[in-house]
Amino acid sequence: MLKIYGAPVSVHTRKVIIVCKLKGLPYQLVPVVPVVPGSVPPNWRELSPTGLIPVMQDGEFTLADSSAICAYLDRTHPRPSVYPSAPRDHATALWLEQYAGGTLFRQVVHPLFHETVVSPNLLHEPSNAHRVDDVVTRVVPEVFGYLESVCGNGHLAGSALSIADIAVTSNLVTLQYLGFMLDHSRFSKLAGLLDRTIRLPAFIEALRAEQQSVQQMGLKGDFLKPVLA
Numbered sequence: 001m002l003k004i005y006g007a008p009v010s011v012h013t014r015k016v017i018i019v020c021k022l023k024g025l026p027y028q029l030v031p032v033v034p035v036v037p038g039s040v041p042p043n044w045r046e047l048s049p050t051g052l053i054p055v056m057q058d059g060e061f062t063l064a065d066s067s068a069i070c071a072y073l074d075r076t077h078p079r080p081s082v083y084p085s086a087p088r089d090h091a092t093a094l095w096l097e098q099y100a101g102g103t104l105f106r107q108v109v110h111p112l113f114h115e116t117v118v119s120p121n122l123l124h125e126p127s128n129a130h131r132v133d134d135v136v137t138r139v140v141p142e143v144f145g146y147l148e149s150v151c152g153n154g155h156l157a158g159s160a161l162s163i164a165d166i167a168v169t170s171n172l173v174t175l176q177y178l179g180f181m182l183d184h185s186r187f188s189k190l191a192g193l194l195d196r197t198i199r200l201p202a203f204i205e206a207l208r209a210e211q212q213s214v215q216q217m218g219l220k221g222d223f224l225k226p227v228l229a
């Protein structure tokens with residue numbers, strides 16, 4: 001069985017879990033939270049050269065990085081594919097997956113997670129309110145404005161669910177767990193994407209399974225109540 005090292009509320013671990021669920025792939029989740037020192041296995045640096053989660057093991061084959069893992073799983077289990085086949089749709093999906101991990105996560109979700117969860121709860125350091133304010137007032141409008149401009153009323157790349165929808169939605173879920181709710185009137189198409197995507201059976205299953213961690217970490221999962229009821 002596939003092993004996935006990671007944490008269910010992690011944006012990139014969730015991305016891999018959703019792809020496994022869509023493809024009906026059984027997996028074993030091995031809990032690893034890199035910011036909690038005792039939680040990493042002794043050979044962690046061998047498994048994850050970056051120290052980041054997720055890592056996947058398929059037998060002897062080990063792969064770090066969610067994008068590489070999802071691309072691998074799409075080759076080993078092609079149906080349903082999460083990468084469009086038309087060249088432009090395929091390239092758009094790769095671009096938005098990259099934008100989700102490189103910009104939406106790095107510039108928005110990661111700093112807000114760090115300042116509101118990691119610093120106060122794990123490092124026992126004060127949050128940097130100035131950094132939070134900068135992300136919310138300067139970075140969010142820019143990043144969400146771009147995503148809103150590429151959102152239609154369907155999928156982000158092509159006419160079916162793709163890795164782009166999964167990657168963007170996974171970030172938005174974690175952001176809302178932190179209490180930074182998406183402004184539906186300002187970013188209505190993005191809100192529509194979030195709303196549609198979290199209602200997919202694979203998302204519902206994954207989100208339901210992570211609610212225990214959400215509660216243990218004191219995150220805000222109430223927005224999912226109508227979806228998971």
Ligand SMILES: N[C@@H](CCC(=O)N[C@@H](CS)C(=O)NCC(=O)O)C(=O)O
Pocket residue numbers: 010011012013034035051052053054064065066067101
């Ligand atoms: N490019 C990597 C990014 C992975 C990543 O940033 N993971 C986060 C959790 S979502 C992490 O491990 N954070 C722990 C840390 O920054 O120490 C991927 O897509 O897998």
